[in-house]
Amino acid sequence: MSDGEKVYKVDMLTRVEGEGRFYLKVRDGQVIESRLNIFEAPRYFEAFLRGRAIEEVPDIVARICGICPVAYQMSAVRALENALGRVPASPIRALRRLLYCGEWIESHALHIFLLHAPDFLGYASAMAMAADHKAVVERGLRIKKAGNGLIALLGGRAIHPVSVRLGGFTSAPEARLLADLRPTLQEALNDALATVHWAAGFSFPAFEQDYTFVCLDGTDYPLEWGDHIYISGQGRVAVADFHSRITESQVAHSTALQSRLKNGQHYLCGPMARLNRHHQRLHPQALDALHKSSLTLPVRNPYQSIVVRSLELVHALAEALDIIDAYQRPVPAFEAYTARAAIAAGATEAPRGLLYHRYQIGDDGLVKEATIIPPTSQNQAQIEADLVAVTPQLLALEDKQEHEQATHLCEQLIRSYDPCISCATHFLRLDIDRDDTAQEVDQ
Secondary structure (H helix, E strand, C coil): CCCCEEEEEECCCCCCECCEEEEEEEECCEEEEEEEEECCCCCCHHHHHCCCEHHHHHHHHHCCCCCCHHHHHHHHHHHHHHHHCCCCCHHHHHHHHHHHHHHHHHHHHHHHHHHHHHHHHCCCCHHHHHHHCHHHHHHHHHHHHHHHHHHHHHHCCCCCCCCEECCEECCCCCHHHHHHHHHHHHHHHHHHHHHHHHHHCCCCCCCCCCCCEEEEECCCCCCCCCCEEEECCCEEEEHHHHHHHEEEECCCCECCCEEEECCCCCCEECHHHHHHHHHHHCCHHHHHHHHHCCCCCCCCCHHHHHHHHHHHHHHHHHHHHHHHHCCCCCCCCECCCCCCCEEEEEEEEECCEEEEEEEEECCCCEEEEEEEECHHHHHHHHHHHHHHHCHHHHHHHHHCCCHHHHHHHHHHHHHCCCCEHHHHCCCCEEEEEECCEEEEEEC
């Protein structure tokens, strides 16, 4: 490494879901290399789906992630029901939104308290943080447990739920069982409101970007439903046409495809995109918490995403309570359908951002092609761009001989996206060069 060259790297990122590392090289004040390396083995889920009956898809895609299986199931059923020309009745839609609220609750609580908060409080892990902030960690675990309980009741189990099916659910709970969850959810809501105040009090690095935001667009705060996707600067595009507005490409340092807009622009999806576009659609309790917080809209500092997630935590808990209070048990729990040949797409908002599914099915009810675009693969190019943009701060820290702190600033920036690397790595486009003959292997 030359005198004018600086390298910032972490060979194994911690407090993220999956396996990855980052590498940033600066020479004479200019970034010459920025990489978020995703080296976790590809998992081939799109290939697994080919030739499978559409009824099998929700159970298969749930296995992509143990943190956000509901998101994969909901995006899949949205796409397949669009292909079948089916729109679920209101009680089924409400029950699905309630299930999705459970996932937001447990996922956001996990990230806020166990993965991201240690960065702000000066600890290497949540276990180390718990020694000095036991009450904080216990609060996070209470909130997460409330989300897990909701998923377990509606989904049949807390991880990889099994009740979601095309047309609805295999069964729907009795109202009294949902009512039994109410005290736990109310306590969690109180904890979440306290979390907003707590997180808003952190000291955030001064860093803002002029992001292109992408999120689901509809009549409610985006979660499990929406027929359009909003792209800042470009307006709304139908979910069915989103694939034509982006490109996916393989980069040498990643087993996940990177997504960009057709013009080559990287973009950001996730909580900041949702809040900036839809803050007025927050639940009243979450909107009130926003007004009382220190956030200034639009939020363009990724380090502040911990506050945004805490607001979405309030929203999900408050909305879950409202849905339970208005619950009408769907009878039957699912609606019949007839298979037909079609191509259709569906999208929902996973905790960490837009999750897009597109399927081609035959009149025999079998999947011919599947495309799944997770939020982490969409955010990967933006994360690398952020690492470039934060370089002036890194160099300022280097001038103070604080290389370790500079490296940590990069790591904290990546964690602010709550990347789920395992989700992203079911993609692969690999060129194998043997004896000067290139053989292309797809997924």
